[in-house]
Structures are given as structure tokens and as C-alpha cells.
Amino acid sequence: MWTVAIYYGVLLLTVAVAMWRGGPLERWAAYTALLASVCTTVLAPKPNWSHIEYSIFAIDVVALASFWVIALKTQRFWPYWITGWQLIAIFGHVQKLMFSEILARPYALLSMYISYPILFVILYASGSTRRREDTRARI
Numbered sequence: 001m002w003t004v005a006i007y008y009g010v011l012l013l014t015v016a017v018a019m020w021r022g023g024p025l026e027r028w029a030a031y032t033a034l035l036a037s038v039c040t041t042v043l044a045p046k047p048n049w050s051h052i053e054y055s056i057f058a059i060d061v062v063a064l065a066s067f068w069v070i071a072l073k074t075q076r077f078w079p080y081w082i083t084g085w086q087l088i089a090i091f092g093h094v095q096k097l098m099f100s101e102i103l104a105r106p107y108a109l110l111s112m113y114i115s116y117p118i119l120f121v122i123l124y125a126s127g128s129t130r131r132r133e134d135t136r137a138r139i
Contacts, residue, residue, distance in 0.1 A: 003112075007037075007112075007115070007116075008037070010116065010119055011033060011034060011037055011115075011119060013123070014030050014033065014119045014122050014123050014126070015030045015031070015033075015034050017030075017123055017126045017127060018030035018031075018122060018123075018126040020126075021126050021127055021129060022122075022125065022126030022127075022129050023126075023129045025070050025073060025074055025076075025079070025125075026122060026125050026126040026129055027126075028066070028070055029066075029067065029070055029079070029082060029122045029125070030122050030126070032063055032066040032067065032070075033063070033115070033118060033119060033122065036059050036060070036062070036063040037115070039059050040055075040056055040059050043055040043056075043059070044056050047108070048104070049104035049105070049107050049108040049111075050104045051096075051100070052093055052096045052097045053093070053111070056093070056111060057090075057093040060086065060089050060090055060093065060111075061090060063086055064083065064086045064087060064089075064090055067079060067082050067083040067086050068083050070082075070083075071083050076125070078121050078122075078124065078125040081117075081121045082118045082121050082122065085114055085117050085118050085121075086114075086118065088110075088114055089110065089111060089114045089115075092107060092110040092111055092114075093111070
């Protein structure tokens with residue numbers, strides 16, 4: 001239970017910082033993470049992880065598409081990181097689909113903990129957006 005509370009705390013902090021300091025793409029990425037997390041909680045409240053979780057897989061694919069569009073709309077590098085980490089989550093689902101002997105625990109951990117680096121990059125990008133704009137204004 002604490003892991004869920006900690007995750008949602010980090011997620012809400014990310015969304016708050018993106019709303020306060022981030023630009024439109026940082027907010028879009030934070031809202032994508034928020035929406036994907038809420039949809040996962042609603043559609044798969046108690047995942048079994050012994051078989052592929054199709055609802056979580058579908059949510060992850062939609063999140064990947066959203067992050068990919070963000071990456072195509074900017075020249076900054078941070079969207080490529082979050083898109084790459086989201087792609088790793090997709091590959092975890094694909095591997096579970098291909099190899100049913102993968103244990104439930106590693107599959108679950110990959111699916112859950114891959115979100116933290118994504119959130120931390122969105123936090124960093126949101127915090128550095130204003131600094132980047134201030135630097136350009138001085139030049």
C-alpha cells in the first residue's frame with residue numbers, strides 16, 4: 001500500500017511542478033503519466049501478473065504514442081528518454097506474451113518501476129524550462 005501512496009505522491013508532485021514551471025510539452029507529458037496511472041488503477045486494480053495484463057499493455061501503448069508525439073514536436077532531448085523508457089515497458093509486455101514462463105514478480109516490477117525514471121525526467125524538464133527561457137531572453 002505504501003508503494004502506491006509513494007508513487008502517487010511522486011506523480012502528483014510531477015504534475016504540480018509541470019503545471020507551475022513547465023511548458024506545454026512538459027504539462028502534456030505529466031498529464032499523460034497521470035491519465036495512464038489513473039486508467040491503470042481503474043482498469044486493473046488488482047493485476048495478477050501471472051499472464052500478460054492486456055489492459056495495462058493497451059494503456060502503455062497509448063502512453064507511448066503520446067510520448068512519441070511529444071518527441072516529434074520538440075528539438076529538446078528529454079522526450080526521447082521518456083519515450084525510450086516507455087518502450088521498455090512495452091517490451092516487458094511483449095516478452096511476457098512471448099514467454100509465459102517469465103515469473104510474475106519481475107514482470108510486475110518492470111511494469112511498475114519503469115514509471116519512476118519517466119516521472120523524474122518530466123520533473124527535471126519542467127524545472128529547467130523556465131531557466132532555458134530566461135537564458136534565451138538575456139541573449
